[in-house]
Amino acid sequence: MNKSLLGSKILRLSLILWSFIMAVPMVRADDNDILKRIDRNLMPESYESYRQIIDVYPDGKKKEFTVYTVKKGTDKTAMLFLAPASEKGRTTLRLGENMWLLIPNVAKPVRITSLQSITGGVFNNSDIMQLEYSSEYNVQGVEKDGSGVILTLQAKDQTVAYDHLKMWATGGDIITKIECYSASNMLIKTLEFKNIKDFGNGLIRPSVIETYSPLYKGYKSSMILGQITPRTFKDDVFTLNFMGQIGSLRK
């Protein structure tokens, strides 16, 4: 093949490739950095925490659960139910998109999905065993909202609970609200982050997350963060065989 013909073909191919690249909406590295900063303001990379989950039913009745949670890195978390007595000893483990539930009398961890709810309230398993948002979602767009920002996030794959999110954050990168949407753009639920509190170790973040959903009219759930402390754990803590021993990590 003659050299000028080859050169012209390469040039044409490069132009086509370039036009494709330009057609794809570009997300600046800064945008994903905003999400990572929001994550870091929400939780240390590795920590232990105590939370209370309260499910409020349409008739006003409440169900309360106290849980101990440990997390390591971007994709590992485990949780132990401390109260009530009927749930005590239940343990969950999440490794990325994989989730399991261990019920003491059943003796084996059972795989669960992110849209189920272990408490039966508006929070699903994905909300209760939340990993860092940047590990599950890509930033698709950033809008200014007064002094804060609104991020549009797209799930990285189909096993993530929500297809896309709209996330509000303050100028200081503290999350205030999330709307969760399905692939058909239906609003599944809203999470509101309230009551900023100083948890020590430089972590100042909302201590209460409330959620409600147009799909569960009259229901409301909230999650109260009582303590959150940076702490590192061995990787082996986040294995199926260790699920029955999560309680031994408590100090």
Added chain:
Amino acid sequence: MKRIYGYLLVGVVALAVHGTARAQDSTFEIPPPDTSSPSLELNGSVSANYTALFNRTDSPLYQLSSFGKDTAPVTATYPVDLYLNGDYQNPNAGAHLKTLSEYANDGSVSFSLIEAYGSFSFLDASVVSVGKRIYSWGKGYAFNAVAYVNAIKNPEDVDALSPGLLALDLAYTKSIQAGPLDNGALELLLIPPTLPSGITATDITDTAYALRLYLLLWNTDIDLMGYYHPTSTQNFGVWNGGFDFSRNIVASLEIHGELSYFYDRTKYTITGGSPTSESINGLTYLAGLRWLNSWNMTVIGEYFHDDGGLATDEFSSYGTYLRNAADSNLQSAISSALKTKTTYFSAPRLQKDYGYLKISSPEPFGIVDLTPSVFTIYNFNDQSDAIGLSLQYNPFTNFTGTVSSTIPIGGSNTEYGIRPSVPLKVTAQFFF
């Protein structure tokens, strides 16, 4: 009078439990750690049960079991069960106990040791445990093909608690980050034989062995298992090998499966009016899914096949054998048939192919705290089935009330058609 005391105990526990369930709006009490120093923790539940059996007087199994007794169209039992669990744990060692005490209608009290084992962690990621412990191998919800060390699951009551297995267990677990592999574990069980009463020692060659390798590979749980039992049994062969898997496909759908090959397993059939045995080799397998749909309804579906199950004509011979014994009105024939049934045909499933479907939906029609569920087990071989209904009610913390029934449906010589009764069970369970 003793029964009244039993129910009073249940009532007192209920009041105590209810009294402690209070709302806390913005702060909450963090329960103190259980294991900051070696400690003993006790928990459990009290369960008051009422079971009415609507007897099917035309069933050969009912006629055999009621021969020579006063019969009634409906019989009832009222046991009170106390589940008491104790755990003693320090960072490296622990002892665990699970017990069941049952107080029956006639005033008798029975005690079962469900679990009693000690465990010790060493070399960072290894645990050795010795004693009686519940195992739950396999991924199936209603059936299992690779449950070599489990009690055989009853698909009509999958949550039933069965006593554990006496074993020496060595487990090594490692979190691995190597490409698609995220986690691994290796478990070896040495299982001594169950000895007849009065015999306390046995030949070491009677020991059974089970081995399991677990991998979290490509976001899929995968177990590879093997099991050797020195003698052939009805449930498993001398040599068995298999695997299971489980994986989330999308955010609301999980799929699972199991496959096992058995070599030299004992199969019993009725030939010439008496039980005969043969050694067989074959496959057992299972495929299933769990799906949470947009109406908040959880659907569990499974298909199960067992090459070692009875073929339709073999089950028919067994049914005819029971019918002939019941019709004979001879004590010797009836006793023999009951013994044959108990010894060789007491498994919760006897044939080859089954389908299972369960649908549960919390809070239907806005009724908070109520979870109804319905399931069906379909026997593809003789087209009989069982339909189960359950209503679970949780009106306050640490209390669960359940009403359930399983209705067997089938012809006169079918697995579910010959069931002796239709049970209706009401349970009130209080946790502490």
